[in-house]
Amino acid sequence: MANLRELSQQESFITSGHRMCAGCIAPVVARMVSMAAKDRNVVIANATGCLEVATTIYPYTAWKCSWIHNAFENAAATISGVEAAYKSLKRQGKIKDDYKFIAFGGDGGTYDIGIQALSGAVERGHDLVYVCYDNGAYMNTGIQRSGATPKFADTTTSPAGDVVPGKTQWRKDLTAIMAAHNIPYAAQASPGHWNDFISKAKKAIDVNGSAFINAFAPCPRGWRYNTSDGIEICRLAVDTCVWPLYEVVDGEWKVTYKPRKKRPVADFLKAQGRFRHLTPEMIQEYQDRVDRDWEALLKRSGEA
Amino acid sequence: MRQKVTLTGNEAVALAMKQLNPDVVAAYPITPATEIVQIFSTYVNDGLVDTEFVTVESEHSAMSATVAAASAGARAMTATSANGLALMWEIVYIAASNRLPIVMPLVNRALSGPINIHCDHSDAMGVRDSGWIQLWSENSQEVYDNTIQALRIAEHPEIQLPVMVCMDGFIISHAMENLEILPDQAVRDFIGEYKPQKTLFDLENPVTAGPLALTDSYFEFKRSQAEAMIQAKPHILEVAREFAQTLGHEYGLFETYKLNDAEVGIVVLGSTAGTAKVVVDKLRAQGVKAGLLKPRVYRPFPAEELVQALGHLKALAVMDRADSFNAFAGPVFTDIAAAMYGSGFETKLINYIYGLGGRDVGLDDIEKVYKHLTRIADTGEVDKRLNYLGVRE
Numbered sequence: 001m002a003n004l005r006e007l008s009q010q011e012s013f014i015t016s017g018h019r020m021c022a023g024c025i026a027p028v029v030a031r032m033v034s035m036a037a038k039d040r041n042v043v044i045a046n047a048t049g050c051l052e053v054a055t056t057i058y059p060y061t062a063w064k065c066s067w068i069h070n071a072f073e074n075a076a077a078t079i080s081g082v083e084a085a086y087k088s089l090k091r092q093g094k095i096k097d098d099y100k101f102i103a104f105g106g107d108g109g110t111y112d113i114g115i116q117a118l119s120g121a122v123e124r125g126h127d128l129v130y131v132c133y134d135n136g137a138y139m140n141t142g143i144q145r146s147g148a149t150p151k152f153a154d155t156t157t158s159p160a161g162d163v164v165p166g167k168t169q170w171r172k173d174l175t176a177i178m179a180a181h182n183i184p185y186a187a188q189a190s191p192g193h194w195n196d197f198i199s200k201a202k203k204a205i206d207v208n209g210s211a212f213i214n215a216f217a218p219c220p221r222g223w224r225y226n227t228s229d230g231i232e233i234c235r236l237a238v239d240t241c242v243w244p245l246y247e248v249v250d251g252e253w254k255v256t257y258k259p260r261k262k263r264p265v266a267d268f269l270k271a272q273g274r275f276r277h278l279t280p281e282m283i284q285e286y287q288d289r290v291d292r293d294w295e296a297l298l299k300r301s302g303e304a
Numbered sequence: 305m306r307q308k309v310t311l312t313g314n315e316a317v318a319l320a321m322k323q324l325n326p327d328v329v330a331a332y333p334i335t336p337a338t339e340i341v342q343i344f345s346t347y348v349n350d351g352l353v354d355t356e357f358v359t360v361e362s363e364h365s366a367m368s369a370t371v372a373a374a375s376a377g378a379r380a381m382t383a384t385s386a387n388g389l390a391l392m393w394e395i396v397y398i399a400a401s402n403r404l405p406i407v408m409p410l411v412n413r414a415l416s417g418p419i420n421i422h423c424d425h426s427d428a429m430g431v432r433d434s435g436w437i438q439l440w441s442e443n444s445q446e447v448y449d450n451t452i453q454a455l456r457i458a459e460h461p462e463i464q465l466p467v468m469v470c471m472d473g474f475i476i477s478h479a480m481e482n483l484e485i486l487p488d489q490a491v492r493d494f495i496g497e498y499k500p501q502k503t504l505f506d507l508e509n510p511v512t513a514g515p516l517a518l519t520d521s522y523f524e525f526k527r528s529q530a531e532a533m534i535q536a537k538p539h540i541l542e543v544a545r546e547f548a549q550t551l552g553h554e555y556g557l558f559e560t561y562k563l564n565d566a567e568v569g570i571v572v573l574g575s576t577a578g579t580a581k582v583v584v585d586k587l588r589a590q591g592v593k594a595g596l597l598k599p600r601v602y603r604p605f606p607a608e609e610l611v612q613a614l615g616h617l618k619a620l621a622v623m624d625r626a627d628s629f630n631a632f633a634g635p636v637f638t639d640i641a642a643a644m645y646g647s648g649f650e651t652k653l654i655n656y657i658y659g660l661g662g663r664d665v666g667l668d669d670i671e672k673v674y675k676h677l678t679r680i681a682d683t684g685e686v687d688k689r690l691n692y693l694g695v696r697e
Contacts, residue, residue, distance in 0.1 A: 004677075066510045068376075074395065081373040081376070082372045082504055117364070120365055121365075124358070124360075178423025
């Protein structure tokens with residue numbers, strides 16, 4: 001692995017000057033995947049969402065490689081179609097170069113509206129890496145709750161009201177759902193742990209078949225933190241075990257980072273405006289759930 | 305170089321697809337179109353085509369993957385019916401907007417609800433203004449011929465639009481008919497090598513496909529898309545003339561039958577035109593000046609040509625195998641009435657909605673329509689514009 005200075009000088013398939021918000025971690029996710037793909041030719045598919053709209057306002061583009069956007073729920077089907085075209089044209093000798101295929105989608109486009117296309121694409125086993133940049137709500141349309149939104153979060157469709165304190169459900173465990181497809185590689189990563197992130201992205205790209213990465217991607221608008229704190233929030237999520245780092249390689253679960261000392265979930269929650277309304281009881285409920293999930297993950301990984 | 309075979313409509317389409325040898329086919333099963341890709345998959349697994357066959361998990365993904373493959377620079381096809389097309393709807397528009405030369409056989413079937421697997425045209429009519437060229441077919445021969453021409457039309461450098469080839473579910477798709485086909489090589493010579501304008505596999509020229517177009521560019525994209533459709537007609541005819549040199553079958557924008565000296569006529573799409581021709585012959589024998597017009601190219605809509613062909617009629621019934629539920633008239637009627645307006649012709653127009661959900665349309669039914677037209681021609685009065693044929697009321 002290159003050091004940070006070397007990485008920072010690497011050319012990326014996404015340029016600076018895109019129009020994502022200051023403090024948004026989604027382009028950091030894209031850039032880290034780009035670092036992992038530096039020796040590859042890639043074609044990228046992007047679901048409708050922040051990353052798509054803000055990087056391709058016609059006639060400008062922030063993408064240096066070939067890139068395609070089709071619609072919201074079909075990034076996985078779209079990358080399937082591109083990969084199928086490649087296989088066919090390559091077989092016929094009409095393409096000489098080798099390519100890898102990457103799809104980016106937000107959590108709305110992946111956990112919710114795009115899950116059918118994603119499930120189908122990986123079941124068919126296309127050679128692709130699907131990267132979900134999970135910012136835990138429909139940020140592009142203005143912070144509406146999604147299947148990835150954590151419990152109690154204040155969003156514009158799960159507002160913290162006098163009677164209902166934000167979202168009332170726990171989030172969907174998409175990484176486990178993807179692992180249950182028995183794909184060769186599924187992982188959960190966070191840009192705060194860049195070394196872990198890039199090596200996972202590299203493994204995913206090297207896999208011959210379908211790979212999935214669920215990437216933690218804080219949103220300063222939706223989560224209400226200072227724009228300079230995005231990576232700090234990424235680290236807090238990992239150190240509190242709210243967002244554990246692990247991978248599932250050919251069915252083998254492995255925790256890739258264990259915090260030396262688990263920090264209280266409250267540290268993560270209190271850093272964000274969307275959890276400002278939480279009572280101590282709610283924070284405790286959250287802590288209990290995170291503990292339960294962490295223990296289950298350790299058990300699954302043969303560590304408990 | 306022609307060969308005579310006996311095939312169902314679905315078999316004829318599958319055979320045409322084999323001869324077109326698309327790089328990618330992405331499809332999902334739905335009655336009555338299922339057989340097309342089922343047969344095609346045997347060509348794939350027997351190594352008779354170069355196609356990468358993507359067995360997607362829904363029609364939405366079928367059209368999505370087809371759009372993606374076409375954007376990547378591949379010849380890409382899919383096929384569907386009814387609810388499958390409805391599920392594709394969002395991406396159907398994107399295919400046209402992105403100017404992708406996709407060919408899609410559409411086996412016409414009633415849209416739910418209630419659920420029904422039989423023929424009507426509500427599926428195709430729902431997407432008539434989605435920016436796709438629509439070719440309609442009366443029998444297996446026309447389906448075969450239209451499917452092969454569709455690829456050339458779609459890829460024509462002045463057109464670059466997707467083409468839907470429509471055929472009546474079961475009536476054509478599942479009925480055995482005699483037809484003439486071309487040898488594989490003749491089809492390959494006719495369509496030629498595909499040279500896409502752009503691909504996603506050009507490292508020197510990377511493409512951002514499907515960007516966000518805001519208020520300062522969206523309208524220009526749509527205007528140029530509209531212009532492609534406006535300019536398409538002569539090129540469609542050009543392809544037809546070239547095709548005529550292979551099998552000898554001639555195609556225009558529409559077919560007329562005993563229309564030139566007719567006083568009463570009907571406009572009808574698809575297989576019912578075959579039934580109506582028999583009725584025209586019978587009425588002609590009785591001295592009734594009956595005629596018929598069967599549209600082939602419904603999009604682009606050949607308004608001027610239709611008016612010239614129909615304007616001399618005293619009375620005209622436009623048959624719609626789909627209802628618009630607008631308390632006015634069906635879609636084909638609305639188009640033809642709009643085209644006739646201001647033309648100076650004084651043809652009396654009526655509309656018949658018929659055959660929904662596969663309701664059989666017999667000779668007697670069509671004869672009733674001509675009788676109605678004769679009354680209107682005699683009296684000069686339209687008693688009822690919107691009529692329903694063969695339904696219990």
